[in-house]
Every structure is written in C-alpha cells, then in structure tokens.
Amino acid sequence: MSVNDIDRLILLLARLPGLGPRSARRAALQMIKRPETLMLPLAGALRQAAENIETCATCGNLDTSDPCGICRIPGREAALICVVEEVADLWAIERSGAFKGLYHVLGGTLSALDGRGPEQLNIGALIGRVEAGREAGAPVAEVILALSTTVDGQTTAHYIADRLGGAGVAVSRLAQGVPVGGELDYLDDGTLSAALKARRPAE
Amino acid sequence: MSVNDIDRLILLLARLPGLGPRSARRAALQMIKRPETLMLPLAGALRQAAENIETCATCGNLDTSDPCGICRIPGREAALICVVEEVADLWAIERSGAFKGLYHVLGGTLSALDGRGPEQLNIGALIGRVEAGREAGAPVAEVILALSTTVDGQTTAHYIADRLGGAGVAVSRLAQGVPVGGELDYLDDGTLSAALKARRPAE
Numbered sequence: 001m002s003v004n005d006i007d008r009l010i011l012l013l014a015r016l017p018g019l020g021p022r023s024a025r026r027a028a029l030q031m032i033k034r035p036e037t038l039m040l041p042l043a044g045a046l047r048q049a050a051e052n053i054e055t056c057a058t059c060g061n062l063d064t065s066d067p068c069g070i071c072r073i074p075g076r077e078a079a080l081i082c083v084v085e086e087v088a089d090l091w092a093i094e095r096s097g098a099f100k101g102l103y104h105v106l107g108g109t110l111s112a113l114d115g116r117g118p119e120q121l122n123i124g125a126l127i128g129r130v131e132a133g134r135e136a137g138a139p140v141a142e143v144i145l146a147l148s149t150t151v152d153g154q155t156t157a158h159y160i161a162d163r164l165g166g167a168g169v170a171v172s173r174l175a176q177g178v179p180v181g182g183e184l185d186y187l188d189d190g191t192l193s194a195a196l197k198a199r200r201p202a203e
Numbered sequence: 204m205s206v207n208d209i210d211r212l213i214l215l216l217a218r219l220p221g222l223g224p225r226s227a228r229r230a231a232l233q234m235i236k237r238p239e240t241l242m243l244p245l246a247g248a249l250r251q252a253a254e255n256i257e258t259c260a261t262c263g264n265l266d267t268s269d270p271c272g273i274c275r276i277p278g279r280e281a282a283l284i285c286v287v288e289e290v291a292d293l294w295a296i297e298r299s300g301a302f303k304g305l306y307h308v309l310g311g312t313l314s315a316l317d318g319r320g321p322e323q324l325n326i327g328a329l330i331g332r333v334e335a336g337r338e339a340g341a342p343v344a345e346v347i348l349a350l351s352t353t354v355d356g357q358t359t360a361h362y363i364a365d366r367l368g369g370a371g372v373a374v375s376r377l378a379q380g381v382p383v384g385g386e387l388d389y390l391d392d393g394t395l396s397a398a399l400k401a402r403r404p405a406e
Contacts, residue, residue, distance in 0.1 A: 005255050005267050009248045015241060017233050018226030019219075027219040028252075029291055032265055035253040038218060043249035045212045049231075050238040050246065052208050062235055064208050088232055 006032070058129070060105030060122050062087050070094075070103060077101045078133070079141040083126065083160065085109055085148060093146065101144075104129065109152040110159060123160060130167050142170040149176060209235070261332070263308030263325050265290050273297075273306060280304045281336075282344040286329065286363065288312055288351060296349065304347075307332065312355040313362060326363060333370050345373040352379060 006028060014024035031039040055061070056068035063069050070076065070090075080101025084090050090103050106121045118124075126143075133140045143164060147153040161171045177195040178187060187195075209231060217227035234242040258264070259271035266272050273279065273293075283304025287293050293306050309324045321327075329346075336343045346367060350356040364374045380398040381390060390398075 004272075005248070005252045006265065009245075009252045012241070012245045012248050013219075016216075016222075016230040018222055018230060023221030025291060025294065027221060029265070029289070030220055031249070032252060032256050035256075038215070039249050039253045042212075042215045043246045043253065045208070045215050046234070046242050046246035046249070049208045049212045049235060050242045053235050053238075062209065062232070069207075086232070088228060091228065 059103045060087075060107060060125075061090055061103060075100070078138060080144070081126070081129065081140055081142070082144045082146050084146050085153065085156075089146065099144075104143075106147075106156070109147065109150070109156040111152045113152075118159065121156075123163065126160070127163055127167070130164065130169055134168070140169050142172060145171065145173045147173075262306045263290075263310060263328075264293055264306060278303070281341060283347070284329070284332065284343055284345070285347045285349050287349050288356065288359075292349065302347075307346075309350075309359070312350065312353070312359040314355045316355075321362065324359075326366065329363070330366055330370070333367060333372055337371070343372050345375060348374065348376050350376075 009031075010021070010024045010028045013019055013027050014021050016024075019027060031042070052064045053062055054064070054066045056063060056066050056071055058067050058071045061068040061070060065072070077100055080099075081104050082090075082093060082099055082101055083104045083106060084093065085106050085108055087105055090105060093099050093103075104122065104126045106123065106126075108116060108121055110116055110118065110121065130140045130143070143160075145157040145160060147157045157173060164171050175198065176191065177198055178184065178191065184192065212234075213224070213227045213231045216222055216230050217224050219227075222230060234245070255267045256265055257267075257269045259266060259269050259274055261270050261274045264271040264273060268275070280303055283302075284307050285293075285296060285302055285304055286307045286309060287296065288309050288311055290308055293308060296302050296306075307325065307329045309326065309329075311319060311324055313319055313321065313324065333343045333346070346363075348360040348363060350360045360376060367374050378401065379394065380401055381387065381394065387395065
C-alpha cells in the first residue's frame with residue numbers, strides 16, 4: 001500500500017506523545033468523519049501556532065508575544081522568580097493559581113547520562129536576571145526552585161543554589177510531603193520519610 | 204486567561220480520541236518545540252486529507268479516490284464481500300493480509316438503545332450489490348459478516364443474514380475461539396465455551 005493522505009496523517013499523529021499507532025488511526029478516522037468541525041480547525045490552529053508562538057527572551061515561556069503574557073502583567077511580583085524545568089511545569093503552577101511572581105524556564109535538568117551541562121540550560125540567563133535586578137535597584141528577593149524531586153532535578157537545584165550563593169537572594173524549594181488527597185497506604189517510602197521529617201505542629 | 208493560539212490548539216487536540224487535557228497539553232508543547240518537523244507537516248496533512256478523502260460509493264471505505272483503492276484493484280475476488288462495521292475494521296483485516304475479496308462498510312450496528320435502524324446503516328447498498336452482481340452475471344458467492352461479537356453486532360449479523368436469505372448467496376461469520384497467543388487463564392467464560400463448542404480435530 002503506498003503512503004497516501006490517510007497513511008501520512010496517521011504517521012504524523014502517531015508521533016504525538018500519548019498516541020500510539022492504534023489511537024492515531026482512531027483519531028484520524030474520527031477527524032476524517034468530521035472535516036469541518038475538527039480536521040480543518042485543527043489544521044488552522046496548528047498553522048497559526050507555528051507562525052505565532054515564540055519563546056519569551058526573558059523567562060523562556062512559550063507565548064504569542066515576546067515578552068510573554070506573564071512577564072508583561074503589571075501586577076505580578078517581579079521580586080519572586082520560580083524556576084521550572086519545562087513550560088508544562090509553568091502551566092501546572094499557573095493552573096494552581098498559587099503563585100503571583102515571575103518564572104524562569106530552564107529547558108530541562110542537568111544530566112550526566114544525557115550529557116546535559118549548565119551551558120545547555122537557561123541558567124546563565126537566570127543569573128543575569130538576578131544581577132540585572134540588583135543593578136537596576138529592583139532586586140530579586142527570592143528564587144524558588146520548583147524542580148523535580150529526581151536525582152537530576154535535585155542536582156540541578158543544588159547547582160543553581162550554589163551559583164546564586166553570593167547574589168544576596170533567598171533560594172527556596174518546594175515542600176515535600178503527602179499529596180493533598182493522597183492515601184498513606186499508596187505512598188512510596190521516600191515521600192513518607194520526607195513527610196515525617198518535615199512534620200509540623202497540628203493546628 | 205484569554206483563549207490564545209496555544210489554548211485553542213490544546214482544546215482541539217483534547218477532542219481527539221485517546222488524548223485527554225493533560226496529554227493534549229504535552230502534545231501541543233512537543234509540537235511547538237518542533238514546528239518545522241511536526242506541527243507544519245501535520246497541519247498540511249490535515250488540510251490535504253480534508254480536501255482529498257472521500258467515501259467510496261460502492262463499499263463505504265474512505266480513500267483519496269472513489270471508487271476506493273480496494274474496489275479498483277483488479278486482482279481482488281469480487282465474488283467475496285466482507286461486511287464490517289467501521290473503516291477501522293476494514294483496515295484491521297487489510298493489515299492481517301488474510302482476505303483478498305471486497306468489503307462493505309455498514310457505518311455501525313443496529314442499536315435499539317441508540318435508535319439506529321437498518322435505514323441508518325449502509326445495508327440497502329449491500330443488498331443492491333448482491334442483486335446487481337446476479338443481474339450482471341457475476342454473482343456474489345459469499346458474504347462474510349465480520350461484525351463485533353456484541354449483542355448489537357450479532358443482531359445486525361442476524362438481520363443481514365435474514366435479508367440475504369433468498370438471494371442465493373452463502374452467508375458466513377468469523378470463527379470464535381481462543382485468540383492466537385492468548386492464555387486460557389485470562390479468557391472470559393464466553394470465549395472459552397465458544398472455543399470448546401467449536402473444537403476441531405487436532406492435526
């Protein structure tokens with residue numbers, strides 16, 4: 001069978017994360033059945049996104065403008081920078097609505113295995129932001145390291161905390177403990193010990 | 204947050220079967236990172252598919268031509284028609300390479316629950332194909348009902364077998380039994396009894 005339009009569509013869909021060959025076929029069929037309501041709008045949205053989305057030169061967020069929407073909002077606390085690995089993490093924290101400062105997207109973690117060193121990540125720009133703030137008389141007060149609690153994530157956190165050591169800025173990390181709604185029975189030992197160590201007086 | 208290009212893309216992706224909101228976000232991010240290799244080709248493939256794909260007036264298959272590729276291949280046995288519910292089933296049988304006849308896509312099954320009667324399905328055209336074959340002197344020898352072994356699928360199979368009763372054509376169904384590579388331990392009771400009932404002499 002030659003690669004016709006349907007096969008080409010399925011091949012491309014199967015390259016999306018979360019879609020295997022089987023679900024790519026199902027998705028393709030569903031779209032072919034509804035060209036006007038799903039296929040053409042998706043084609044348009046993809047083209048528009050490809051044309052319009054850029055990386056924010058300040059924080060590394062993806063948006064239709066540079067500086068991005070978050071960096072441009074006047075109400076956000078510029079003295080608070082939350083460092084995340086990926087844009088997906090930024091989105092997750094934004095959805096929680098619990099953070100009103102600015103972000104800094106690293107683009108990954110340090111990784112000995114994958115050969116990713118500090119120069120492959122957006123770390124220099126973070127140091128630059130802290131220094132520029134101090135020189136401009138609007139110093140960054142706190143850098144929150146919201147990185148994965150994996151070995152690579154924690155190595156990266158250590159490295160950044162070291163680099164920021166002399167910059168006169170507080171460096172913090174996310175609390176570790178029992179997830180909200182989590183059942184103790186299903187928790188791994190590491191999380192349980194972390195939650196026990198960081199226990200707080202009952203209110 | 205207003206619905207910008209990224210959000211619109213995620214909303215549309217989340218409507219694909221197999222992609223929830225979380226995986227739609229991951230897919231969108233992955234594409235935004237690789238606009239030239241994934242996002243633009245996918246946009247093009249979608250647009251092209253929307254423009255070019257049509258339903259075969261003979262068998263109901265989806266293809267870039269009408270009659271479809273399968274109906275046009277000279278080597279296929281026109282005396283053998285395999286009736287399937289959806290185009291996805293046709294694709295599955297084609298992948299197996301075990302069938303060299305033609306197809307007929309019903310577009311679903313009869314369903315009392317969903318109020319789908321025979322007139323909502325592509326059944327009249329199937330009867331028409333059998334009659335036209337007889338009149339043209341190239342009669343259909345066998346109609347294979349490759350329908351789901353659900354209640355609705357079997358009701359549909361019964362109905363079609365009834366309708367083809369006087370047409371002088373053999374009507375058959377797929378064999379039921381243990382899947383190839385299947386472990387008895389994991390099989391449901393219905394399949395096990397069907398496999399026992401249809402047992403064959405060991406070769």
